[in-house]
Amino acid sequence: MEFYSLTEFMISIVLGGIAAFGGMFLIKKLPSLKAEGLMIHWSSLLISGIICLMYLYGGFWGSPSNIDYMVGILFFIFTAIAINITVNTIRLHEVSFFRLIIGAFIFAACITIVNMVDFLQQLINNKLQINFLLFSSGVILAFGNSVASIRFIRQIRSVALVNFYWLFFGSVAIGMAFASLRYTLFSSVTFLSDVHLFTNTYMTFIENWAYIDNTLLPLTINILGLVILELVPGFFGDKHNKQQAEIIVENKQRYKSLFDNGAVAIFSLDVDGNVHAANGTALNIAKYKKEEITSIGPFLRLIFPADRNKFKESFEQAVQGNSTYSETKLLAKTSEIVDMQMTIVPTFVKGKVTNITILMKDISETIQAREQIHYLAYHDPLTNLPNRRHFTDKVKQYVNDEREFALIFLDVDRFKVINDVLGHAMGDELLLVLAERLSDIVGENGLVARMGGDEFTILLPSDFAVQDVEILVQTMVDVINTPFHIKDQELYVTGSIGIAMYPEDGRNHIELMKHADTAMYRAKEKGKNTYEFYYNHSDSKAGDRLALEKDMRKSIINNDFELYYQPQVNTHTGKVTSVEALIRWNHPEKGVIAPSHFIPIAEETGIIHELGEWVVRQACKQVRKWQVDGFAELQLSVNISIKQFYNKNFVSVIKDILEETKFDPKNLDIEITETMAMKDVDHAIHIFEQLKALGISISLDDFGKGYSSLNHIKDLPINRLKIDGSFIQDVPTNQEAIIIIKTIIAMARTLNITSMAEHVENEDQLNFLKQLNCDEMQGYYFTPPMPANKAKKWFEEHSYLHEKIPFSS
Known part of the structure; x- marks a missing residue:
């Protein structure tokens, strides 16, 4: 009786080798990560299912086995578990001897049971007897092959690149061992019996005196496979170990070279923080000799005391296996303090931190550059005083700490005169001297800052009582009044100071x-x-301000406001060319209230929009009436507040009033202060262009005391410059004022703009302006502002002012 053919046996060995090669290739690719566990579980179930179908129900090795389905399910579960355990044993980073034996035993048991299914069926059907020693030898060989196979596969997985020949020989050995196992088990019932393992023959003669018993051929091949599996890993391991030893020596040399010659400082520490090595760069920075550095003990001694707690925290993180990055200060042997960038890196051996490497780089220049950038961001580049950002942050800090303090705002009066006449360089020198004077007065207890331009702020802490603040501020006023001697010139300025208390x-x-x-x-x-x-x-006048606001709203309804008109005279012809409309408030109880008292309140409350429209409308109606009565060429000048000017409906409101009053736009001149125009130059130009498109002319009022520049003036589409009256009042005694007036008139003539002087009050001022060819004048020298009824009579009597000005014909 025969079971298998010899050819079938040889083919199974070849197929087993191919399967072993593919299996090793796939297992080598599996990473040693927990995240891949799910994939291994599914793979184990799939392979188990394939084995069950082939061995139990597919008739892969003969006729299908007559196995109960419940037994088949148990067989499937056991096979899946065995495969899963074996694969996980292979892919573990480290495995104990016990784990290796258990994994090999379970896999050997699985292989044995798989092959015993068909074996037992043949044993029962043919009433055969087992050679127990031969059967036991097959089972032992299965276990030995499992141990050797797992060891070999784990070995090739530990190497990044494996020579093809090692995989080939290993695959052949595994194929020989496991493919012949089935035949070895079957040979235990065919040995010394009438049952033959292979068909055709059970004996192959080599010579007449020598032959091969085919029944023992599977056992021989199985043993040969096991021998090869034991020898191949040994040879492979020796070669690999030799290569690894060479790599280790090479890496040690590289590390030593990198350590000794690295551009960064490297300190090697044990897990207790003691220094046991340092490279040349580290020794140079720390100012220690090589033999000294290992005897200093804890590396903590090299850290600046203020940074030691922070270093301890970083070092503890490294001991726990985490790299850390920080900046610290290193304390050299010479007591020199060096700013360092520090990286602390743990070194692992077999999963445990064995020592700590500290990499340090000198960043002194970087720190200096960073500090310089920070300084520039928080200090004024001209005076080196704290700037607006610095001052604001300090005030916020005081407020958060609820510390009482005084906040002082100082503006240098008429500083622009020096800038425009003597140049910015002279102005800068004055600011530098002023900054020194203020700093000397305030001292170290307070803070002096430059907000920009000629504005300074001072912060005085609670050490100063209100009386002390008042004394100190008066000292500032006196010091600012003291002449400034700069570049052989004596300069005079004053200061206006405001104080708020927290x-x-x-x-x-x-x-x-x-x-x-x-x-x-x-x-x-x-x-x-x-x-x-x-x-x-604030407190004493708050009630008055609220009352004024309430009365103002009533007065608009009750027509308590009245317009006064002041003539504007052409210097060259003596003709009254225009009138400026000026508002007055005839309060029913308090009498006449000056605009300086109620205009700021109107702006704060928004009443200015309604009040401003009323002024323009009433003035247009009145001047239009005068034009009809015979003063056809009389023009009107109207002052516009900043709130009106920056209202989005400003131009449309003016246009509607002109249409309503039938007033010719070419006879309307709108006066905008220099400060208003400079607040947003682009917006001002946009509004000016819209007004000029309607035919309205534009005057820049109070020129000379604001912050405009010639570059901006030439871009503004204006018709007239009105020289600020404060300069006219100083004529002819103040030389600086004279220079400014000459400059403004010359600039206006160059730009083809009409020049006008306001606040002309005496003949000396008139003659001075006439000599400079100022185009127009306005002031009390001609007449104070008048109500409408008096103004008409005045126009009839003074259409030309030859008696006031000796005009040439």
Whole structure:
């Protein structure tokens, strides 16, 4: 009786080798990651299913086995578990001897059971007897082959690149071992019996005296496969170990070269933080000799004391296996402090941190550059005083800490005169001297900052009582009044100062800055060269301001406002060419209230829009009436507030009033202050162009005391420059004012713009302006502003002012 053919046996060995090669190739690709566990589980189930179908129900090795389905399910589960355990044993980073034996045993058991299914069926059907020693030898060989196979596959997985020949020989050995196992088990019932393992023959003669028993051929091949599996890993391991040893030596040499010659400082520490090595760069920075560095003990001693707690935290992180990056200061042997960039890197051996490497780079220049950038960001480049950002941050800090303090806002009066006449270089020199004077007065307790231009702010902490603040501010006023001797010139300026107190005058930096600025402008209104506390006006006059606001709204309805008109005279002809409309408030109880008292309130409350429209409308109606009565060429000048000018409906409102009153736009001149125009030059130009498109002319009022430049003036589509009256009042005694007036008139003539002087009050001023060929004049020398009924009579009597001005014909 025969079971298999010899050819079938040989083919199974070849197929087993191919399958082993493919299996090793796939297993080598599996990463040693937990994330791949799910893929291995599914693969184990798939392979188990294939084996069950082939061995139990597919008749792969003969007729299908008559196995109960419940037994088949148990067989499937066991096979899947065995394969899963074996693959996981192979892919573990490290595996104990016990784990290796267990994995090999389970896999050997699986292989044995797989082959025993058909074996037992043949044993029962043919009533055969087993040679127990031969059968046991097959099972033992299965276990030995499993151990050897797992070891070999784990070995090739540990190497990145494996020579093809090692895979080939290993695959052949595994194929020989496991493919012959089935036949070895079957030979245990055919040995010394009438049953033959292979068909045709059970004996192959080599010579007449020698032959091969084919029954023992599978056992021989199985043993040969096991021998090869034991020898191949040994040879492979020796070669691999030799290569690894050479790589280790090469890497050590590279590391030593990198360590010794690295551009960065490298310190090698044990896990307790003690230094046991340092490279040349580290020794140079730390100022230690090679034999000294290992005897200093803890590396912590090289860290600047203020940074040691931070270093301890970083070092603990490294000991736990985490790299850290930070900046610190290294304390050299010479007590020199060096800014360093530090990276702490743990070194792992068999998954444990064995030592710590610290990489350090000198970043002193980077720190200096960073500090310089920070300094420039928070300091004024001209005076080196703190700038607006620095000052604002300091105020915020004081507010957050709820510290009482005084915030002082200082503006240098008429600083622009020096800038325009003597040049910016002279102005800069004056600001430098002023900055020194202010810093000397305030000292180290306070903070002096330059906000920009000629504006300074001072922060005085709670050490200063209100009386002390007042004394110090008066000292500032006196010091600013002291002549400035710069480049052989004696310069004079004054200062207007506003003071706000925290927390009385504001709860945040915005309110305090605003209120100090408001107090400063009130100081200017009082004639400049003085100081004002904000609270002097806020509490005592708050009720008055609310009452004025309420009365103002009523007065618009009750027509309590009245327009006065002041003539504007052509210097060359003596003819009255225009009138400026000026608003007055005839309060029913308080009498006449000056515009300087109610215009700011109107702007703050928004009443200015309604009031401004009323002024333009009434003035157009009145001048239109005068034109009809015989003064056909009389023009009208109207002042516009900043709130009106920047209202989006401003141009359309003016256009509607002109259409309503039938007033010719070419006879209307709108006066805008220099400060208003400079607030947003692009917006101003846009509005000017719209007004000029209607035919309206434009005057730049109060010129000379603002912040405009010739570059901006030449771009503005204006018709007339009105020289600020403060300059005219100083004529002819103030030489600086004379120079400014000459400059403005010459500039206007160059730009083909009409020049006009306001606040002309005496004959000396008139003669001076006439000599300079100023085009137009306005002021009390001719007449003060008059109500409409008096103005008409005045026009009839003074159409030409030859008696006031000796005009040439």
